[in-house]
Amino acid sequence: MIVTVTLNAALDVTYRIDQVHWNGVNRVQDLHRRAGGKGVNVARVLAALGHDVLVTGLAGGPTGRAVELDLTASALPHSLTPIGDDSRTTLAVTGSSGTALFNELGPRVTREELVRFLDGFAGALTGAAAVVISGSLPRGVPADFYATLAAHAADRGIPALVDADGEALRRASAGRPAIVKPNLEELARAFPADALGPESQAGLMRKAGAAAVVVSLGHDGLLAVTAEGTWRARMPYRVAGNPTGAGDAFVAGLAMGVVEGMPWPERLRLAAALGAAAVAMPVAGEIDHGTFQAVHRQINVS
Amino acid sequence: MIVTVTLNAALDVTYRIDQVHWNGVNRVQDLHRRAGGKGVNVARVLAALGHDVLVTGLAGGPTGRAVELDLTASALPHSLTPIGDDSRTTLAVTGSSGTALFNELGPRVTREELVRFLDGFAGALTGAAAVVISGSLPRGVPADFYATLAAHAADRGIPALVDADGEALRRASAGRPAIVKPNLEELARAFPADALGPESQAGLMRKAGAAAVVVSLGHDGLLAVTAEGTWRARMPYRVAGNPTGAGDAFVAGLAMGVVEGMPWPERLRLAAALGAAAVAMPVAGEIDHGTFQAVHRQINVS
Numbered sequence: 001m002i003v004t005v006t007l008n009a010a011l012d013v014t015y016r017i018d019q020v021h022w023n024g025v026n027r028v029q030d031l032h033r034r035a036g037g038k039g040v041n042v043a044r045v046l047a048a049l050g051h052d053v054l055v056t057g058l059a060g061g062p063t064g065r066a067v068e069l070d071l072t073a074s075a076l077p078h079s080l081t082p083i084g085d086d087s088r089t090t091l092a093v094t095g096s097s098g099t100a101l102f103n104e105l106g107p108r109v110t111r112e113e114l115v116r117f118l119d120g121f122a123g124a125l126t127g128a129a130a131v132v133i134s135g136s137l138p139r140g141v142p143a144d145f146y147a148t149l150a151a152h153a154a155d156r157g158i159p160a161l162v163d164a165d166g167e168a169l170r171r172a173s174a175g176r177p178a179i180v181k182p183n184l185e186e187l188a189r190a191f192p193a194d195a196l197g198p199e200s201q202a203g204l205m206r207k208a209g210a211a212a213v214v215v216s217l218g219h220d221g222l223l224a225v226t227a228e229g230t231w232r233a234r235m236p237y238r239v240a241g242n243p244t245g246a247g248d249a250f251v252a253g254l255a256m257g258v259v260e261g262m263p264w265p266e267r268l269r270l271a272a273a274l275g276a277a278a279v280a281m282p283v284a285g286e287i288d289h290g291t292f293q294a295v296h297r298q299i300n301v302s
Numbered sequence: 303m304i305v306t307v308t309l310n311a312a313l314d315v316t317y318r319i320d321q322v323h324w325n326g327v328n329r330v331q332d333l334h335r336r337a338g339g340k341g342v343n344v345a346r347v348l349a350a351l352g353h354d355v356l357v358t359g360l361a362g363g364p365t366g367r368a369v370e371l372d373l374t375a376s377a378l379p380h381s382l383t384p385i386g387d388d389s390r391t392t393l394a395v396t397g398s399s400g401t402a403l404f405n406e407l408g409p410r411v412t413r414e415e416l417v418r419f420l421d422g423f424a425g426a427l428t429g430a431a432a433v434v435i436s437g438s439l440p441r442g443v444p445a446d447f448y449a450t451l452a453a454h455a456a457d458r459g460i461p462a463l464v465d466a467d468g469e470a471l472r473r474a475s476a477g478r479p480a481i482v483k484p485n486l487e488e489l490a491r492a493f494p495a496d497a498l499g500p501e502s503q504a505g506l507m508r509k510a511g512a513a514a515v516v517v518s519l520g521h522d523g524l525l526a527v528t529a530e531g532t533w534r535a536r537m538p539y540r541v542a543g544n545p546t547g548a549g550d551a552f553v554a555g556l557a558m559g560v561v562e563g564m565p566w567p568e569r570l571r572l573a574a575a576l577g578a579a580a581v582a583m584p585v586a587g588e589i590d591h592g593t594f595q596a597v598h599r600q601i602n603v604s
Contacts, residue, residue: 015404022324023400031406033388062371066364066388086335086368091393093404098325102317102395104333 002046002255003124005133005149006039006057007117007141008106009080011066011089012284020095035070036090036284038134038163041248042255043076044285045274049256054079056124058117058138060107061086079124081117083107088138109140121149125156129259130178132251134163143167150175159211159258163251165189173208179254180210183247187215198223199230214271216250218243221272221299226264233268236298239276239291245284250275265301272299304348304557305426307435307451308341308359309419309443310408311382313368313391314586322397337372338392338586340436340465343550344557345378346587347576351558356381358426360419360440362409363388381426383419385409390440411442423451427458431561432480434553436465445469452477461560464512465553467491475510480560482512483553489517500525501532516573518552520545523574523601528566535570538600541578541593547586552577567603574601 016030043053055076059067060083067087071078085107093100125131131153133146146168150160159178162169170190172180182190184198191201202213202225212226221233253274257267273296280288318332345355357378361369362385369389373380387409395402427433433455435448448470452462461480464471472492474482484492486500493503504515504527514528523535555576559569575598582590 015406017404020324020402022322022402025403025405028404028406062364062368065367069364100322100324101327102319102330103327104317104330 001052001054001127001129002043002259003054003056003121003128003131004039004043004046005121005131006037006055006135007109007145008136008138009035009037009040009057009059009064009067009087010106011063011070011087012036012092013089014092014094014283017093017095020093020097020100032283033066033070034283034285035067035074035076038248038251039132040067040071040076041245041285042132042134042163042252044074045249045252045278045287046255047076048287049252051256051259053077054124054128056080056117056121058083058107058109058113059087060084063087063089079120081113081120083109083113085109106136106138109138111140114141114145118148118152122152125153125158128153128158130255131158131160132163132255133160133172133177134248134251136165137168144171144174146172147175150177153177161251161255161258162210163247173205173210176209177211178258179212179214180205181214181216181247181251181254183216183218199225214254214268216247216275222250222268224264224268228264231264231268232302233272234300234302235272235276236295236300239279239295241279242282242284243279245281245286246275246278248284249278249287268301269296269299303354303356303430304345304561305356305358305423305430305433306341306345306348307423307433308339308357308437309411309447310438310440311337311339311342311359311361311366311369311389312408313365313372313389314338314394315391316394316396316585319395319397322395322399322402334585335368335372336585336587337369337376337378340550340553341434342369342373342378343547343587344434344436344465344554346376347551347554347580347589348557349378350589351554353558353561355379356426356430358382358419358423360385360409360411360415361389362386365389365391381422383415383422385411385415387411408438408440411440413442416443416447420450420454424454427455427460430455430460432557433460433462434465434557435462435474435479436550436553438467439470446473446476448474449477452479455479461513463553463557463560465549475507475512478511479513481514481516481556482507483516483518483549483556485518485520485549501527516556516570518549518577524552524570526566526570530566533566533570533603535574536602536604537574537578538597538602541581541597543581544584544586545581547583547588548577548580550586551580551589570603571598571601 253271
């Protein structure tokens with residue numbers, strides 16, 4: 001079983017409207033609501049690939065309830081710790097003129113709620129082959145919380161994968177995660193006044209405790225800096241579509257590679273192909289199997 | 303006690319964003335969520351004026367739960383019949399360039415749910431001094447349902463006020479309501495191929511069963527066609543602000559006038575002043591007491 005952690009679980013709402021009146025009244029004819037947040041998307045991809053998953057994190061209020069109902073409807077096993085504040089909604093309004101995204105600030109989490117989450121997390125680790133810790137920290141969660149979670153897993157010999165940003169990313173390595181996965185922008189934010197390239201920055205993260213660092217380079221593939229060496233995976237061509245969720249599919253591939261004990265080149269090819277297959281789908285958490293197969297065999301890892 | 307009926311209760315969400323990116327990512331810094339729907343707004347105004355109210359209607363899913371939680375937080379007594387579908391959200395995105403409203407289609411209601419609602423409605427009528435039936439019909443509710451509710455009230459000698467549109471308005475009079483309150487646009491929609499003026503159209507509604515018809519004329523005040531005669535209330539000046547919710551405050555004034563046995567001129571003056579006082583407030587269901595007092599004494603009823 002792979003445990004995913006989504007502290008800032010969201011209800012992802014999409015309104016499709018042909019002609020949006022940005023100063024007027026719009027009737028929403030096509031409405032989609034689904035559980036979201038990066039860890040949830042990772043779990044969807046893993047479940048679609050046949051892996052047992054457990055979605056953990058925090059959920060509160062009516063929006064948290066909607067998240068749980070959708071996880072149940074999606075047959076994704078979940079154990080979300082209740083919080084007092086309402087979980088966040090993310091809204092995408094898609095029309096002929098483009099897509100406007102509205103991201104709510106999300107809940108404020110109390111110390112007591114975090115303690116309850118940690119209790120549940122310790123229980124969820126029993127029987128876990130890997131832990132995936134992804135996404136933003138809600139207000140009230142300390143910046144080193146992902147390091148704390150990764151350290152709990154490391155203490156029990158369970159590999160943790162961390163996909164974070166900002167201060168949470170900067171501190172993650174201290175928890176001795178198996179893999180930290182930033183993209184180029186996140187890496188630049190984590191090392192703000194730094195002229196080093198991604199390979200050196202990944203090296204610094206490894207020195208700080210991460211066993212491996214995999215940097216996603218968008219359409220250019222990825223860079224992995226590991227104890228066994230440094231690899232570069234190059235994509236055969238550019239897949240058109242929606243990059244939202246590509247990083248999550250990519251992380252799902254890395255997690256799968258870890259639990260199945262794949263060698264690094266194979267692991268990276270799987271992860272990069274899943275990322276491309278997610279770009280081909282309009283919704284995060286889904287992958288296009290045709291794209292996966294077409295891309296997978298052509299990825300060059302060196 | 304005044305019972306209000308809101309079959310299409312909503313969660314009214316407002317996002318305030320300084321500079322909205324209509325094709326990009328927006329962080330929602332200022333977020334408001336509250337129970338809405340016309341009958342809920344009417345109940346808010348009545349409660350603010352010291353009247354006992356009971357909010358009835360339909361609510362389902364996590365959004366319905368959010369509606370109920372806000373009614374409880376607003377100290378508005380409520381008894382909403384549960385439905386299987388999720389209640390609707392209305393979203394207002396307010397930025398420097400104006401306000402975009404997004405109205406979801408809302409739930410589909412089953413026959414069994416309507417039967418359960420009717421049972422509850424019969425119970426709620428016990429001890430009711432008046433019933434206010436407002437707003438749109440969710441899918442699955444027959445167009446004559448407001449007439450049915452008004453007839454139940456009439457059978458028990460309880461005055462019903464109906465604020466509806468389209469087919470529901472056209473049919474409402476058959477339920478012998480005490481007052482039907484269309485605005486000019488609603489009246490035009492109810493009598494589409496008709497060259498008659500509002501006074502004659504109101505007369506037709508009276509012939510069809512309504513005891514009185516009060517037509518709101520927006521900034522021009524109102525017109526009342528009743529068994530005791532025809533009145534015209536004229537506003538002293540135009541109040542600037544947000545007309546959303548003005549009709550609901552207006553209906554609250556009419557209901558108050560009915561239960562307190564006010565003569566028509568006094569009743570109309572109260573209703574028109576409350577409507578103006580609602581325009582002065584940014585949010586539906588609230589009234590500005592200063593505006594109320596300033597306008598109230600200057601309204602001319604003839």
